[in-house]
Amino acid sequence: MSNDARLGRAPLLLLVPGAVAALLLVVPLLTLVADTPWGQLRDQLTSRAVRDALWLTALASVLTVVLCLLLGTPLAWLLARVDFPGRSLVRAAVIVPLVLPPVVAGVALVTALGRTGFVGRPLDAAFGITIPYTTPAVVIAHTFVSMPFYVLSVEGALRSSGEQYDAVAATLGADRWTTFRRITLPLAIPGVVAGAALAWARSLGEFGATITFAGNYPGTTQTMPSLIYTELQADPLVARTVSMVLLVVCVVVLALLRNRWLTRP
């Protein structure tokens, strides 16, 4: 007899809502798997639109992770280690994109980097560079929504790995760059890996900001989620197939991260 059974039956008031919640989460995924046209899978995956979207999604998500590593790591370090004026304000601002509706993120990007935007207009005037509706716009939109996940994860790791080791390194004569490179960063690697995985997963599913800021042009800005959206109106079967591919990718990521987050204490 299990321990919880010995304490009595689970009350219906908990059992029923709990079961409904589980069904709500599980049933749509099961029906997606069931409705996927497995027989035509190969044909559809090799179609030009799907191949382009797959490639662009992979490219954008990898570039997003690279940008997070190169720019987000220093930002996380600054937030964790340097007591500059307005630090709490910057931290709050960094977190906003986490809760911002992605469409709003897209609109915000247009106001900054659009052809007539605050940064976009001088960029266009001086160098003839326009960003919206290009592949770089996709990467920028993805980075905008993914960076907060990365920065938060790495900042947490930097804080918990402790400033005390920085103090030790300083007494041994190390400057801050050496300390960062040889002590701080290696100790924060678990947080960097977790943050990169989160950012990558967020980038993979990004839709709202991308379609608003970069549009939905096959070959240059159409990512998998945008393709799903388009095909849902044109050919629902293709939408289901492509959705299935994304589901598989996400489950694989989850499995790879299992050891980090899902192992029970």
Place this chain on the structure above:
Amino acid sequence: MSGLAVDVTVPGRVTAAAAAEPGDVVAVIGPNGAGKTSLLRAVAGLVGHDGTVTVDGRSWTGLTVRERPVGMAFQDQLLFPHLSALDNVAFGPRSRGTPREEARRTAHDWLDRFGVGHLADRKPRQLSGGQAQRVSIARALATHPRLLLLDEPFAGLDIGVATTLRVELARHLASYDGVTLLVTHDAIDALTLADVVWVLDEGRLVQVGPPREVAARPLTAHVARLVGLNLVEDEGRLLSFSPRAVTVSPAEPAGSARHRWSGTVTSLAPHGDAVRLLVSGDRDLLADVTPEAVAELGLVPGRAVWLSVKETAVRSYDSAPVPAPRHG
């Protein structure tokens, strides 16, 4: 002048002015919160402070931590967990510009000197407490510091391990020509390793002197307890006496003893071949009695007793101010 001269204040933590000669080992003792670690961190530059730190005639005021030639062994060692013992020790020399191979050779020499050369490739988590502390001290010394700061190097070690390490450390410190500040909770460290003792109490330096002098004439209750003496203030003078000299009686003693106190037994513990009583009244006093006396007098916690001590067993001295620091 050579050696160390400190005159620092860490606001809200500690104020201390004192000096030490090259080669001196200074034991910094005092109760928790007395400011021992703050003093060390101020000298290393790890916390902001007012005042001056002068080492070998050179002022360290305004120098960052990395510009101060200190070696510091921290509480809990704080070895870099992702680096091997060898790389931990080589980190200092490399950071100060020694080429990689030479730094590793230097590090190996230091590990050998502390008898842990065979553990060079181990990660800190694979080291015992005593081994980790040896690596930590080797790491602090490997940069040839002009000032060695040891923050409770024996804390958390088994008694046997601590004793062995204490003997080894005494040997290394004897050949070290810089000043060592050793924060400790243990009277034995102060008595066996130190040339000078600095006693901190509530953020102030209250006594400076050779260990023998400080142990014989403690000025603070904390040091008295560390060396196992009773300390009583009497008309502006301090009286110290051994618990062995205390007579315990069930009623107020009729004899000539001038020093007498009443109190209640609060605890008993074996102490050598005697039983050490803690008696609480106006003040806490220790008294050593024979096990027979415990039975005879019915000494159990809660029992009211009188304590007395003969004038000849009491050392009486001024609660003198600290001698002025030697400034260069």
